[in-house]
Amino acid sequence: MPRALLAAEQAAILGQLAEGVILTDTAGRITYVNDAAARLHGGRHLGIGPDDYASTYHLLTEDGRPYAPAQLPLARAVLHGEVVADARWRIRRADGTEIIAQGSARPIQDSDGKRLGAVLTMHDDTARLQAEQALREESQALETLNHVGAAVASELELGRIVQTVTDAGVGLIGASMGAFFYNATNEAGESMLLYALSGIDRHAFDRYPMPRGSLLFRPTLAGESLVRCDDVLLDPRYGKSPPYHGLPPGHPPVRSYLGVPVVSRSGRVLGGLFFGHPEPGRFSPRHERLMAGIAAHAAIAIDNANLYAVAQREIGERRAAEERLRELNETLEQRVEARTRERDRAWKHSRDLQAVIDDRGRFLQVSDAWCTVLGWQAAEVVGHPAYTFIHPADRPAGDRPFFASLAKGAAFENRVRHKDGGYRCISWVASQDEDTIYASGRDVTEQKEQAHALAQAEAALRQSQKMEAVGHLTGGIAHDFNNMLAVVIGSLDMLKRRLPEGSRERRHAGNAMEAADRAATLTQRLLAFARQQPLHPKPVDANALVAGMHELLRHAIGPDVRLEVQSADGLWPTLADANQLENAILNLAVNARDAMPEGGRLAIETANVTLEGRQAASQLDMPAGDYVSITVTDTGIGMAPEMVARAFDPFFTTKQAGQGTGLGLSQVYGFVKQSGGHVTIHSELAHGTSVRIYLLRMSGEADGQQADSAAPPLPAGRQELVLLVDDEPAVRQVNADALRELGYRVLEADGAESALALLGAHPDVALLFTDVVMPDTDGRRLATEARQRRPGLKVLLTTGYSPAVARQDGTPGADVPLLGKPYTLDELGRKLRQVLEGA
Known part of the structure; x- marks a missing residue:
C-alpha cells in the first residue's frame, strides 16, 4: 500500500523494528522500506518493481549465483500469493560488501481477501553463519590433526610420514602446493634434499635446484622461526633478479607463502614444511597455528622412525654377522673343496x-x-x-x-x-x-713374430723414405743437368750444320755431340731412379717381349753363361713402357753376367702372381691384387745382406772403379716403381742372386708390338711468330737461335709477366713455347692464363723433368704437348710442326 496510506503510528512502529521490512503494491512496486531494511541494502529506493529489485541490490543465492527475478521470495509473494518462509540470500551493497540475509515474504490482503500487496521481512544472518562455518572448520582441523597424529604415530617409514603431513597441510590451509625438505646433504653437496611433494607432480620439480639459504627460506631451514608472507613478489626477502633469493625462474606460480620448521625433541632441525598459493593473502595466523601442530606431529614421528631405523639396522647387522659366522663355520670344508676345485680347474684349463x-x-x-x-x-x-x-x-x-x-x-x-x-x-x-x-x-712366439714383422716394416719405411729423398735430389740434379745439356746439344747441333761435311771441325763437333748424348742418357737413368723419366706405357705381353730379346741377351751375356727362359702359360698382359722394360731386363742380365766371371746359368722366368692383403702389406709394401712377375736369377757370387740393403741406391756398385756407374739397379727400381709395380732382390754369398719385378695385371689382351715408322724429314717453319719464355738466358738464347734456324720469327721473354705483356702487344703470336719450371709463375700457369686471354693459342711446354712430373699439381690437361730436355734441332722442328698443324 502507498506510504501515505500507512497510519503514522504504523510507520513509526515499523521504523523502530530491528528487522528490515519492505512493502509492495499488487504490481510489485516497492512502496515502503524501513530504516533497518535500508541499512541492510545500503540505501533506500522506492518505486522499483520485483524485476528490478534483484539487479538494483545485486541479490545472489547463498552460494553466490545470481537470483532469477521470478524466484525471489518477494516476487513469489506478489505475483503468486505464496507464503515464503525462512528464505536466505546474499545482498551485495553499493560499497562492494556482501551480507547474507534471512527472512520471509507473504501477501497482504484486506478483510475481503483481496490482495493489496506483499511484505518482506529480513535480518542480517552473516555473523551467525560465519561463526557456524568457523566452528565447522575448527572441528574439521582438529579432526585432521588428530587423524594425522594417529596416522604418523604408528608409522615407521620416513617417506610415508613426510608425505602424510605434507598432504594434510595442503588440505588444512587450502594451499595449491606443498613440499617437505629433509635437512640433509646430497651427493652434489647441496643441502635440503627434497623428500615429498603435494599438489604438484614430482617430475615437474626435478629441473629445479635444492632451496638455497635465502632470507625467505633461511629461518625455516635453520629452525629459527615460522615465516608467513602474503605476497612474495612484494617481500624484500624475495629477489627479482639473479641471483634469485626466492623461487627459481619457471617455478609454479606462488604469491602466498608459508614455511614451518620441523624440529626434533633434541633441538635438531629435521627439515621444513613449505606451502604456496598463486593468490596473495591466502594464509592466516590460524594457518600458522595449524601447521605448527602438524610440524610437531611430524617431528615426533620422524624421530621415532629414525630411532626405529637405527635399531633395525643394528639388529640387522648383528643378525647378518651371526649368519655369516654360522655360514663360515658350516661351509668351511665345502669352501676349501671348492677352492681346491677352482685351483685344479685353473691348472687344467x-x-x-x-x-x-x-x-x-x-x-x-x-x-x-x-x-x-x-x-x-x-x-x-x-x-x-x-x-x-x-x-x-x-x-x-x-x-x-x-x-x-x-x-x-x-x-x-x-x-x-x-x-x-x-x-x-x-x-x-x-x-x-x-x-x-x-x-x-x-x-709369446706370435708376439715375437709380430714384433719382428713390425721392425721389418719400419726398416722398409725408412728405406722408402730414404729412396724418396734421394730420388728428389737426383731428379733435381738431372733437371738442372738437362738444362745445361740443352744448351750444349742445341749449340753443337747448329754448329755442326754450319761446318763443311768431312771437315775436322765437324768431326770434333760430332764427337762432342756423341758425348752429350751419352750424358743425356745418364740423366735419363737418374730420372728413371727418381721416377721422373718420360714413359709411354702400352699393353705388353711379357712372354713375347722376353722371347724377342733372346738374341740380344745371348750377345750381352757372352758364351760362358747359359741362358734359360721359362715362360708361363696363360700369362696375363701388363701395362708398361716396353722399351724401358727391355732396358731393365737387359740391365739385370748384364749385372748377372758380371756376377759370374767363371760362367754359370742365367734364368729368366715369367709368372702370374696373386698377392693376398697380409702378404702384400707386410712383406712387399704394395697393394694386394694380381701381378705379372719377371724373375732374373743367376748362379753368381751373390751379395752380403748389408750389400743387398743398398743394392738399389744410386751410384752404389760392387764393381771395381771404372767398371760401372752404380745406376743399373737404380734405373730398374725407379722404372718399376714409376710403373706402379714393385721389385725385390734376394741374394746369398756363393749362391747367386734373384731379382723379381712385379707389374700390375692389365685387363684384356695385350696388342702386338708395332714397329715404329720412320721419322719424317725435318719440316721448316713458315715464319710463324713464336713467343719463347725461359728464365735461363743461355737456354733462351740457344732456343731462339734454333727457332730462327728452323724458319720462325721469335719474341723472347724471361718470365710470365713479360710474356703476357708481349702476348697482348702481338696478336699474331702463333705459338707459346715455354719452360715449365720458372720462378714466381711457372710455365703451366702461364699457359693457362695465356689460353684464357687468347683461346685457341697453340702451346708447347718443355722441361728437364719427365712429362709425368711436369703434369702434376695443376698442369693443363693432356692436350698440352710437352718436349723433354735435351732435344735436337730435328726433334724441336718436328714437335713444332705437330703442334702448329694439330697433328
Whole structure:
C-alpha cells in the first residue's frame, strides 16, 4: 500500500523494528522500506518493481549465483500469493560488501481477501553463519590433526610420514602446493634434499635446484622461526633478479607463502614444511597455528622412525654377522673343496704352461696346456729333465742357473721344443717353495713374430723414405743437368750444320755431340731412379717381349753363361713402357753376367702372381691384387745382406772403379716403381742372386708390338711468330737461335709477366713455347692464363723433368704437348710442326 496510506503510528512502529521490512503494491512496486531494511541494502529506493529489485541490490543465492527475478521470495509473494518462509540470500551493497540475509515474504490482503500487496521481512544472518562455518572448520582441523597424529604415530617409514603431513597441510590451509625438505646433504653437496611433494607432480620439480639459504627460506631451514608472507613478489626477502633469493625462474606460480620448521625433541632441525598459493593473502595466523601442530606431529614421528631405523639396522647387522659366522663355520670344508676345485680347474684349463719342478730340475707335474701349446702329453714330460726340452742355444752353463733365476721371480724367455721338432718362444715366471719350483710359462712366439714383422716394416719405411729423398735430389740434379745439356746439344747441333761435311771441325763437333748424348742418357737413368723419366706405357705381353730379346741377351751375356727362359702359360698382359722394360731386363742380365766371371746359368722366368692383403702389406709394401712377375736369377757370387740393403741406391756398385756407374739397379727400381709395380732382390754369398719385378695385371689382351715408322724429314717453319719464355738466358738464347734456324720469327721473354705483356702487344703470336719450371709463375700457369686471354693459342711446354712430373699439381690437361730436355734441332722442328698443324 502507498506510504501515505500507512497510519503514522504504523510507520513509526515499523521504523523502530530491528528487522528490515519492505512493502509492495499488487504490481510489485516497492512502496515502503524501513530504516533497518535500508541499512541492510545500503540505501533506500522506492518505486522499483520485483524485476528490478534483484539487479538494483545485486541479490545472489547463498552460494553466490545470481537470483532469477521470478524466484525471489518477494516476487513469489506478489505475483503468486505464496507464503515464503525462512528464505536466505546474499545482498551485495553499493560499497562492494556482501551480507547474507534471512527472512520471509507473504501477501497482504484486506478483510475481503483481496490482495493489496506483499511484505518482506529480513535480518542480517552473516555473523551467525560465519561463526557456524568457523566452528565447522575448527572441528574439521582438529579432526585432521588428530587423524594425522594417529596416522604418523604408528608409522615407521620416513617417506610415508613426510608425505602424510605434507598432504594434510595442503588440505588444512587450502594451499595449491606443498613440499617437505629433509635437512640433509646430497651427493652434489647441496643441502635440503627434497623428500615429498603435494599438489604438484614430482617430475615437474626435478629441473629445479635444492632451496638455497635465502632470507625467505633461511629461518625455516635453520629452525629459527615460522615465516608467513602474503605476497612474495612484494617481500624484500624475495629477489627479482639473479641471483634469485626466492623461487627459481619457471617455478609454479606462488604469491602466498608459508614455511614451518620441523624440529626434533633434541633441538635438531629435521627439515621444513613449505606451502604456496598463486593468490596473495591466502594464509592466516590460524594457518600458522595449524601447521605448527602438524610440524610437531611430524617431528615426533620422524624421530621415532629414525630411532626405529637405527635399531633395525643394528639388529640387522648383528643378525647378518651371526649368519655369516654360522655360514663360515658350516661351509668351511665345502669352501676349501671348492677352492681346491677352482685351483685344479685353473691348472687344467689355463692356456699358459704350468709346471712343478723338483730340486734336480725334473718335471714333477705339468698342465694340459703342454699338449695344447707344445703337443706333449703329460706322461711324456713328467720325470724328464727340463733341459731336454729347451733349445741348446738357450741352455745356460751349470746345472740349475735357469731354475735359480726363475725361483727369484725374474722373468726369463727361452725356446721350448715342440713335439713336431720346431720350437716355441716361452716367457717364464716362477716362485720357489723350499725345494720345489712352481713355474708358469706363456707362449709369446706370435708376439715375437709380430714384433719382428713390425721392425721389418719400419726398416722398409725408412728405406722408402730414404729412396724418396734421394730420388728428389737426383731428379733435381738431372733437371738442372738437362738444362745445361740443352744448351750444349742445341749449340753443337747448329754448329755442326754450319761446318763443311768431312771437315775436322765437324768431326770434333760430332764427337762432342756423341758425348752429350751419352750424358743425356745418364740423366735419363737418374730420372728413371727418381721416377721422373718420360714413359709411354702400352699393353705388353711379357712372354713375347722376353722371347724377342733372346738374341740380344745371348750377345750381352757372352758364351760362358747359359741362358734359360721359362715362360708361363696363360700369362696375363701388363701395362708398361716396353722399351724401358727391355732396358731393365737387359740391365739385370748384364749385372748377372758380371756376377759370374767363371760362367754359370742365367734364368729368366715369367709368372702370374696373386698377392693376398697380409702378404702384400707386410712383406712387399704394395697393394694386394694380381701381378705379372719377371724373375732374373743367376748362379753368381751373390751379395752380403748389408750389400743387398743398398743394392738399389744410386751410384752404389760392387764393381771395381771404372767398371760401372752404380745406376743399373737404380734405373730398374725407379722404372718399376714409376710403373706402379714393385721389385725385390734376394741374394746369398756363393749362391747367386734373384731379382723379381712385379707389374700390375692389365685387363684384356695385350696388342702386338708395332714397329715404329720412320721419322719424317725435318719440316721448316713458315715464319710463324713464336713467343719463347725461359728464365735461363743461355737456354733462351740457344732456343731462339734454333727457332730462327728452323724458319720462325721469335719474341723472347724471361718470365710470365713479360710474356703476357708481349702476348697482348702481338696478336699474331702463333705459338707459346715455354719452360715449365720458372720462378714466381711457372710455365703451366702461364699457359693457362695465356689460353684464357687468347683461346685457341697453340702451346708447347718443355722441361728437364719427365712429362709425368711436369703434369702434376695443376698442369693443363693432356692436350698440352710437352718436349723433354735435351732435344735436337730435328726433334724441336718436328714437335713444332705437330703442334702448329694439330697433328
